[in-house]
Amino acid sequence: KSRKTADPAADSSPKLGADKHQDEAISKKKLCVKAAKEHSIPKDLNKVLENKVMETVLDLSYVKLSVVEMTCSDNADSEGIVSKSVSSHSDLIPGVYEGGLKIWECTFDLMDYFSEAEIEFTNKTVLDLGCGAGLLGIVALRGKADRVHFQDYNSTVIDEITVPNVVANCINEGRRMGSGKDRKASKPPSKMPRKAEGSPDVLNRCRFFSGEWSQVSQLLLSSNKPFSKYDIILTSETIYNPDYYSALHDTLAQLLDKNGCVYLASKVHYFGVGGGIYLFEKFIEEKNVFRTSMVKTIDQGLQRCIMEIAFKDAC
Secondary structure (H helix, E strand, O other), X not given: OOHHHOOOOOOOOOOEOOHHHHHHHHHHHHHOOOOOEEEOOXXXXXXXXXXXXXXXXXXXXXEOHHHHHHHOOOOOOOOOHHHHHHHHOOOEEOOOEOOOOOOOHHHHHHHHHHHHHOOOOOOOEEEEEOOOOOXXXXXXXXXXXXXXXXXXXXXXXXXXXXXXXXXXXXXXXXXXXXXXXXXHHOOOOOOOOOOOOOOHHHHOXXXXXXXXXXXXXXXXXXXXXXXXXXXXXXXXXXXXOHHHHHHHHHHHHHHEEEEEEEEEEEEOOOOOOOOOHHHHHHHHHHHXXXXXXXXEEEOOOOOEEEEEEEEOOOO
């Protein structure tokens, strides 16, 4: 497994932006909540992968993030998160940029757990919440999920990273979205941009959203488009900030099917940010809506955990 090829997985904990950025972000957040938006997939898939350099980790294609930082134009980044993240040397600028330009360590922990626990995605409706690169949702697509929705706080992340990654992994997907044997037989993707001779039927199973969690929930639940709640919600490293716990809890409660399941991967503690798995577990217990179970603990480096969450009254 060539995990080291993923740009950011080695970083152990998010680095907050400068105090100035934090103060600005806090004042902005008091004034407004980031609106939700659904992103469409361009009809010309070649445009999606234009100027993108792809790398591979665990047989998944993903956009080389350092190239996005160098080539992302102001037109493509209306939020300005690339320049702000680079100039402030920060992984997080609360209320402005929420970490989607990196692939975080716990993403790979969760992918390993899917395999070890033989998590079944066939015919399921899945939400990749705080998706960033979207690798968890792409794994669900490969597992023949019926529908997979991707959500990230930042629209730039969805347009410049998530959608290209999903498109890249849907190229010639007759084999790649099949069984494990098929995947092992498939050739690793080139690092060069590829011509998108995609599999539209796979892409038709996907929807993409940006915005704050409560706003995305509202958009989905009030939409004219048919919507059924999710059988599985996947989320990794989204509990670093305790200020977001209420919004995350409410989102899970609103969008998870009554017999559905959440798989959440997190570090035990996020130094300098304040959140962590046991703090969130305590928050859930106090709300008395969900039951939780720690299904895996990883002790290498900073201790990390995978938590399974389901409604208390689920069958």
